[in-house]
Amino acid sequence: MDRREFLKVLGGGALATAAVSVGCDHPNEVVAEGFELGEVPTDQMTYRENLHGDKVSLLGFGCMRLPTIAGESGREEDQELDQDRINEMFDYAIAHGVNLFDTAPPYCKGRSEHSVGVALSRHRRDEYFISTKLSNMRCNTWSREASIAMFENSLKELQVEYVDYLMLHCMGLSGRDEAGNELDPMETFKRRFLDNGMLDYLLEQRKKGRIRNLGFSYHGDVKVFDYLLSLHKKIHWDHVLIQHNYLNWQHAHEVSGEDANSEYLYGELEKRNIPVFVMEPLLGGQLASLYDDAVDQMKRREPSRSVASWAFRFAANQPRILTVLSGMTYMEHLQDNIRTYSPMTPLNEDELKMLAGIANTYVTFPTVPCTGCKYCMPCPYGLDIPGIFAHYNKCLNEGDLIVVNDSTDEDSKAYRKARRAFLVGYDRSVPKLRQADHCISCGKCVTECPQGIEIPVQLARINEYVENLKMGEL
Amino acid sequence: MLRKIRIFLATLFFLGITLLLLDVTGVLHLYLGWMAKMQFLQAVLACNVVVVVGLLLLTLLFGRIYCSVICPLGVMQDCFSWIGGKVWKHRFHYTKAHNWLRYIVLALFVVLMVLGFNAVAVLIAPYAAYGRIASSLLQPVYIWVNNLLATAAAHFDSYAFYSVDVWLKSGVALIVAAVTFVLIGLLSFRWGRLWCNTICPVGSVLGLVSRFSLFKPVIDTEKCKGCGMCGKKCKAMCIDMEHHKIDASRCVACMDCLENCKSDAIKYKFVGCAKQETEECDSSRRKFVVTTAAVTAGFAVSAQEHKVDGGLAVIEDKQVPKRNQQLKPAGAKGDRNFAKHCTSCQLCVSECPNQVLRPSTGLQTLLQPEMSFERGYCRPECTRCSDVCPSGAIKPITVAEKSSISIGYAVVVKHNCLSAKGENCGNCAAKCPAGAIKMVSDPATGHTIPAVNENRCIGCGKCEYLCPVRPFSAIYVEGRTEHIQL
Known part of the structure; x- marks a missing residue:
C-alpha cells in the first residue's frame, strides 16, 4: 500500500483529502537542501563618492574589535590578536568590495594599526583606503613633537606612504592636564591642536599629499563640533565621523550621554556638503539584540533580514553618508553586513517610522546593569x-x-x-x-x-x- | 415550579451582588454593576426613575418579588430561615401585621434621611446592610483565598491571580457589620421574614404597593383541607389559615406555600383589582424580644509584619492625619451631596483598588466612606468608586473629568519636612501629577520647602502617600466641602 492509498483508507475525512490533493500537486518535492542564504555577492557593493571622486564602499571595516586568538574582541581582551583570522577577513572583505579600513593608534590596546598594516600590505595600495586618527588625547602627547611622532608612527605601522583619511580623534571630550585637572572640551581641543600648531601641521601634510582627506571624529560636547564646523571655510574638512544610528538620531541623550542628536550633527554636515563617516551603527551591539516586540516588527516585514541589517540600512540611509564603520570580530558579522550593502536598499517612510517607534520604546527600556550585590542596601527609605x-x-x-x-x-x-x-x-x-x-x-x-x-x-x-x-x- | 424559578433567580442575584461586593479585580462591575443599581433605596437616592418605576410596577404586578429575588439581605435571611427550618419545623404561625411599628419605622427613616441623618438611617437599609456584611466580614475571607491562589500561581509564573492586602478598614464598620449579621441572622433563624415585614423601610414601601398587586397567591377554599401546613411554613407569617386569607402586603412572593400545600389548594394567579380584606385577627400580639448578641469581636489585628532580612530597612506604618474636612472621592461633588445620597453600602470601599477608601467613624458620617492615603493614593486613571456607586453619592465621572476636579488641597507641615531640615528630598514636588507643588527657598532657613499651588492641587494624595516622613507625613491633603472644577 503506497502513501496515497494509505491516506485514502485512513482518511476519508477532510483533512486526509486535503493532504492528498496537496500531495498530487507537488509529488515528493525536496525543498530543504540548505544553503538558503546563497552566496555573499562580490560585485554588488554600494559605493559613494567623497569630495575628490574616490568611490568608497558603504561598509567600512572598523578595526577596533579585531579578533584575538581566543576568538574574542581585541578591544577588551589582552590576548594576542589573531593575525591569520584578520588576514582572512580582510581578504574576504576586499574580495567582496569593501575598500575602507578604519583604525586608530589606541585601538585594540594599541595593536590595531600594526595588525591592519600587516594584513593590508598583502594587497595593492590602490585596493584599499586607510583611515586613522591622531589620538593625542593624553596630555603627555600634547606637545608638537609627540603628536607628530604619533602621526609618523601610524604611517609606519600601517606600512603606507600616505593615509587616505586622517581624523582629529575624539573632538568634544574633555582631557586632563599634567596636574590632573579636568579641562573643558574646548580647552582640551585648544591644547591638543591649536597651541602646539598641530592643526597647521596636518593641513600642511594634506597639501603634501600624505593625508588625502582631513577630518575629525566627534563625541560629547556639541560646542566643539559647532566650533570646528565654523572653521570649515578656512580648513575645508574632507569628512567628519559621527555616532549615528536610529537611537542616536533623536535620543542621543538617553543612550550616549553628552552627545548631540545625530539628526542635528548630520544636518549641519549636509548643509556644508561634508561627507559623513558613521560610527556605532549598532550602538555597541545593542541594536543587534533588541527586545522581542521590535524583533517581531522587523521580521514581519523582512523575515530573512537580520535585526542588525535594519540598523545598517538606517545608518546609510542619508545621501551624504560616505561610509558606515562597523567593528567586526567575526566572519558572520562581515558577511551579514556585506549582504546588507550589496546593494543598499534605502528605507522607505514606513520603515523609518517603524524604527523611530522602536527607538522611542527602546529608550524607555535599557536594562540596568545591576548585579544584585546589595551594596546599596539598606536604603534609608525602605526601598528594595x-x-x-x-x-x-x-x-x-x-x-x-x-x-x-x-x-x-x-x-x-x-x-x-x-x-x-x-x-x-x-x-x-x-x-x-x-x-x-x-x-x-x-x-x-x-x-x-x-x-x-x-x-x-x-x-x-x-x-x-x-x-x-x-x-x-x- | 414557580418556587424553583424564584430560588434560581435569587441565587443568581445573591451570588452576583456578593461577588460584586467582594471583587478585587475591578472587572466584575462591568458585568454585575447593574445589580447594585437595581436596589430600590439606592435607585431612589440616585433619582434613577427607570429603576424605581420598574420596581414599583413589578411589585404592582407580581407582589414583592423584589424582596425574594433582588434584595441580597432578603435572600440571606431566606438562607438562615431555611437552616432554621431544618432545626425547628413548623415554627411559624400567622400573626397580625405590626403595622404601627412598620410605618413608624418607615416614617422615622424618611424623616432622618430628609434631615440628613443618613448615616444612622441607613443602618436598617437592606442592601447597604448586606454590603457592610460582605465588605467587612466576607471580603477578608475572599481575599485570603485569592491570595492563596496567587501564591500557588506565582509558583508557576502565572499572573492569573495577584495578591491583595487584607487590612482592617474600620473597627466600627466591622462591629456594625457583625452586629447586623448576628441580629438579622438570629431573627430570620427564628422568625423568618419578620425583619422585612416590620423594620425594613423598603419592605414597608413595597408592602404598600403589593397590597394591590395583580397576581397573588390565593387559597382555594374548596380544595383546602385545613391542614395548616402552608401557614406553619410561611416565613412571612402572613397566611391566615382560619380565614383562608394571605396578607399580600407581607407576602414576599416566595411561592413556598404553593409547594407546601399537599392538596394543591394554593394558586398564584391573576386576581385583578379585587379589594384585599384585611381582617382583624384575635391572635395575641406577640412581643418579640430582640436578643442582642454579645459580639465578641474576634478579630486579631496582627501588626503588619515586616520582614527584615538584613537588607531592608523597617518601614513604620503611617498614621491618619487629623483633617478639618473629610475627603470624598471625585464625583461626590461635595459633602452635602454625598451625605444626602450615600447609604454606606461599602461597595466603593470594597472596590477601591488603592486602599484609599474606608468607612468613616465620625458620628455624622458613620460608615460612609472617606479617603486617606496611608496605603496608596487616589490614582488618576481610576474611577471605580464612581463607576459602582448605586445611589448617586459618587456620580459617574470619566478619567478626564477626574483630572480637573479638586477634592482637596495639600497642606505642608514644615515642622515634619525633611527638606526644610536641609535633607535632599522634594519627592512630593517631583511626583505630583498635577504639577501643583514647587520646591522654594525658605526665607527663614535658606533650605528648600515644598509650596503648594492650591489652584492646581486636585487632592489626589500622592504627595501625602509618598512623603518619606513617618508616621505623620510632612504634607497632607485637606478636604474641600464642595469639590471645585479646575
Missing part, C-alpha cells in the same frame, strides 16, 4: 533597590515589554498580557511601600554602587514607566 531592578530586567529579558499599543486585536491582547505581567509581577516581587515611587533621590546609594549605576535616576525612570503603564499611556 535590587528587587526593583531585578524585576525590571527580568521583564525586559523575558519580553514582557510593553510597547505602543497599536491597532490589531492580537497586538492589544499581547499588550494587555505583558502589561499585566509587568504590573502584577512588580507588586509581587516588591511590596508597594518599597517600590521606586518612594525614592526621594537622596543619593546615598550612588556612592555604594560598584557598577556606577545612577540609582535614583534609574529608579525615577522605572517609576515613570510604571506610571505610564498604569495610566495606559504606553
Whole structure:
C-alpha cells in the first residue's frame, strides 16, 4: 500500500483529502537542501563618492574589535590578536568590495594599526583606503613633537606612504592636564591642536599629499563640533565621523550621554556638503539584540533580514553618508553586513517610522546593569533597590515589554498580557511601600554602587514607566 | 415550579451582588454593576426613575418579588430561615401585621434621611446592610483565598491571580457589620421574614404597593383541607389559615406555600383589582424580644509584619492625619451631596483598588466612606468608586473629568519636612501629577520647602502617600466641602 492509498483508507475525512490533493500537486518535492542564504555577492557593493571622486564602499571595516586568538574582541581582551583570522577577513572583505579600513593608534590596546598594516600590505595600495586618527588625547602627547611622532608612527605601522583619511580623534571630550585637572572640551581641543600648531601641521601634510582627506571624529560636547564646523571655510574638512544610528538620531541623550542628536550633527554636515563617516551603527551591539516586540516588527516585514541589517540600512540611509564603520570580530558579522550593502536598499517612510517607534520604546527600556550585590542596601527609605531592578530586567529579558499599543486585536491582547505581567509581577516581587515611587533621590546609594549605576535616576525612570503603564499611556 | 424559578433567580442575584461586593479585580462591575443599581433605596437616592418605576410596577404586578429575588439581605435571611427550618419545623404561625411599628419605622427613616441623618438611617437599609456584611466580614475571607491562589500561581509564573492586602478598614464598620449579621441572622433563624415585614423601610414601601398587586397567591377554599401546613411554613407569617386569607402586603412572593400545600389548594394567579380584606385577627400580639448578641469581636489585628532580612530597612506604618474636612472621592461633588445620597453600602470601599477608601467613624458620617492615603493614593486613571456607586453619592465621572476636579488641597507641615531640615528630598514636588507643588527657598532657613499651588492641587494624595516622613507625613491633603472644577 503506497502513501496515497494509505491516506485514502485512513482518511476519508477532510483533512486526509486535503493532504492528498496537496500531495498530487507537488509529488515528493525536496525543498530543504540548505544553503538558503546563497552566496555573499562580490560585485554588488554600494559605493559613494567623497569630495575628490574616490568611490568608497558603504561598509567600512572598523578595526577596533579585531579578533584575538581566543576568538574574542581585541578591544577588551589582552590576548594576542589573531593575525591569520584578520588576514582572512580582510581578504574576504576586499574580495567582496569593501575598500575602507578604519583604525586608530589606541585601538585594540594599541595593536590595531600594526595588525591592519600587516594584513593590508598583502594587497595593492590602490585596493584599499586607510583611515586613522591622531589620538593625542593624553596630555603627555600634547606637545608638537609627540603628536607628530604619533602621526609618523601610524604611517609606519600601517606600512603606507600616505593615509587616505586622517581624523582629529575624539573632538568634544574633555582631557586632563599634567596636574590632573579636568579641562573643558574646548580647552582640551585648544591644547591638543591649536597651541602646539598641530592643526597647521596636518593641513600642511594634506597639501603634501600624505593625508588625502582631513577630518575629525566627534563625541560629547556639541560646542566643539559647532566650533570646528565654523572653521570649515578656512580648513575645508574632507569628512567628519559621527555616532549615528536610529537611537542616536533623536535620543542621543538617553543612550550616549553628552552627545548631540545625530539628526542635528548630520544636518549641519549636509548643509556644508561634508561627507559623513558613521560610527556605532549598532550602538555597541545593542541594536543587534533588541527586545522581542521590535524583533517581531522587523521580521514581519523582512523575515530573512537580520535585526542588525535594519540598523545598517538606517545608518546609510542619508545621501551624504560616505561610509558606515562597523567593528567586526567575526566572519558572520562581515558577511551579514556585506549582504546588507550589496546593494543598499534605502528605507522607505514606513520603515523609518517603524524604527523611530522602536527607538522611542527602546529608550524607555535599557536594562540596568545591576548585579544584585546589595551594596546599596539598606536604603534609608525602605526601598528594595535590587528587587526593583531585578524585576525590571527580568521583564525586559523575558519580553514582557510593553510597547505602543497599536491597532490589531492580537497586538492589544499581547499588550494587555505583558502589561499585566509587568504590573502584577512588580507588586509581587516588591511590596508597594518599597517600590521606586518612594525614592526621594537622596543619593546615598550612588556612592555604594560598584557598577556606577545612577540609582535614583534609574529608579525615577522605572517609576515613570510604571506610571505610564498604569495610566495606559504606553 | 414557580418556587424553583424564584430560588434560581435569587441565587443568581445573591451570588452576583456578593461577588460584586467582594471583587478585587475591578472587572466584575462591568458585568454585575447593574445589580447594585437595581436596589430600590439606592435607585431612589440616585433619582434613577427607570429603576424605581420598574420596581414599583413589578411589585404592582407580581407582589414583592423584589424582596425574594433582588434584595441580597432578603435572600440571606431566606438562607438562615431555611437552616432554621431544618432545626425547628413548623415554627411559624400567622400573626397580625405590626403595622404601627412598620410605618413608624418607615416614617422615622424618611424623616432622618430628609434631615440628613443618613448615616444612622441607613443602618436598617437592606442592601447597604448586606454590603457592610460582605465588605467587612466576607471580603477578608475572599481575599485570603485569592491570595492563596496567587501564591500557588506565582509558583508557576502565572499572573492569573495577584495578591491583595487584607487590612482592617474600620473597627466600627466591622462591629456594625457583625452586629447586623448576628441580629438579622438570629431573627430570620427564628422568625423568618419578620425583619422585612416590620423594620425594613423598603419592605414597608413595597408592602404598600403589593397590597394591590395583580397576581397573588390565593387559597382555594374548596380544595383546602385545613391542614395548616402552608401557614406553619410561611416565613412571612402572613397566611391566615382560619380565614383562608394571605396578607399580600407581607407576602414576599416566595411561592413556598404553593409547594407546601399537599392538596394543591394554593394558586398564584391573576386576581385583578379585587379589594384585599384585611381582617382583624384575635391572635395575641406577640412581643418579640430582640436578643442582642454579645459580639465578641474576634478579630486579631496582627501588626503588619515586616520582614527584615538584613537588607531592608523597617518601614513604620503611617498614621491618619487629623483633617478639618473629610475627603470624598471625585464625583461626590461635595459633602452635602454625598451625605444626602450615600447609604454606606461599602461597595466603593470594597472596590477601591488603592486602599484609599474606608468607612468613616465620625458620628455624622458613620460608615460612609472617606479617603486617606496611608496605603496608596487616589490614582488618576481610576474611577471605580464612581463607576459602582448605586445611589448617586459618587456620580459617574470619566478619567478626564477626574483630572480637573479638586477634592482637596495639600497642606505642608514644615515642622515634619525633611527638606526644610536641609535633607535632599522634594519627592512630593517631583511626583505630583498635577504639577501643583514647587520646591522654594525658605526665607527663614535658606533650605528648600515644598509650596503648594492650591489652584492646581486636585487632592489626589500622592504627595501625602509618598512623603518619606513617618508616621505623620510632612504634607497632607485637606478636604474641600464642595469639590471645585479646575
